[in-house]
Amino acid sequence: MRAFLIRRLLQMIPLLIGISIFSFLIIKSAPGDPTIVYIDPNKPPPSAEDMARLRAQLGLDQPLHIQYIRWLGSALQGDWGFSLTGRRAVTAEIGDRLPATLLLGLSSLMFALVLSLPIALLSAVRRYTLADYFITTLSFIGISMPGFFLALLLMQVFAVQFRWLPTTGIRNVRESYEGFAAVLDVARHLILPTLALGTASLARWVRYQRSSLLEVLSQDYIRTARAKGVPEGRVLRIHALRNALMPMATLVGLSIPQLVSGSFIIEFVFGWPGMGLLGVNAALKRDFPIIMGVTMLSALFIVIGNFLADLAYHWIDPRIRYE
DSSP: OHHHHHHHHHHHHHHHHHHHHHHHHHHHHSSSOGGGGGOOTTSOOOOHHHHHHHHHHHTTTSOHHHHHHHHHHHHHTTOOOBOTTTOSBHHHHHHHHHHHHHHHHHHHHHHHHHHHHHHHHHHHHTTTSHHHHHHHHHHHHHHHSOHHHHHHHHIIIIIIISOOSOOSSSSOTTSOOOTHHHHHHHHHHHHHHHHHHHHHHHHHHHHHHHHHHHHHHTSHHHHHHHHTTOOHHHIIIIIIHHHHTHHHHHHHHHHHHHHHHHHHHHHHHHTOOSHHHHHHHHHHHTOHHHHHHHHHHHHHHHHHHHHHHHHHHHHHOTTOOOO
């Protein structure tokens, strides 16, 4: 197990470097000039010499491989550069937005985890009944519906029509709440983004868990336990759920990329002040340092998520050994 952990940790290094190279080349190949953000529309346009001097100051006149080596060297030292639009350090910009993204991601993850198991269990135990068909239909709808469309639909129903929940932001800017009232205000703003981001994962996990439960419930040891008179509730809790949860550990880890990528669109739609909204705005303005910072941090979350999924798989079933 120790050798496996060390090997997986070492594998993260070339993987992240490869992601950084690919992202760097894609961003640099995009059309447009990032120095345009420095041009003041209220002043006369700068001369060609001024623009060339600015490109030299930003290091944009160097070959791509030199630019990448310089960026990588600075990044390894904790210097991710400065935002071209915000004029602040990238680490400061991301640090201000990261808590909001973590809050949204964790709430969506918990929403899907808490509801998926009982719904899947109900569907598996009552398979081929009206309840099973209803759950299956809703699951397929949840899987196939685009996240941005669901976000707009939720906003239209609960915010525009009924006016039960706010549409944008993380808190009410018109009121100044304190203590528990401030927590409730953030929670109200969190409901719609959580539903929009977590519904696809919930629908996917219900389908996977239902299939896993049906497979486990057809095993010989389940039939043996029932033949011995073991109560049905104990059969489900002790024998079925433990074995059905094993694939779920990997599935949760593999769902983290969808949560990370989905948060970009959801945060943009709801104006949620997180890392996703920062990344989208940076892409629209060609703010290269912010884009690279957001991309690499997102990649790090994904790699760590897959690593934790392997650990959870081993924890659920200690019989598994990694060579």
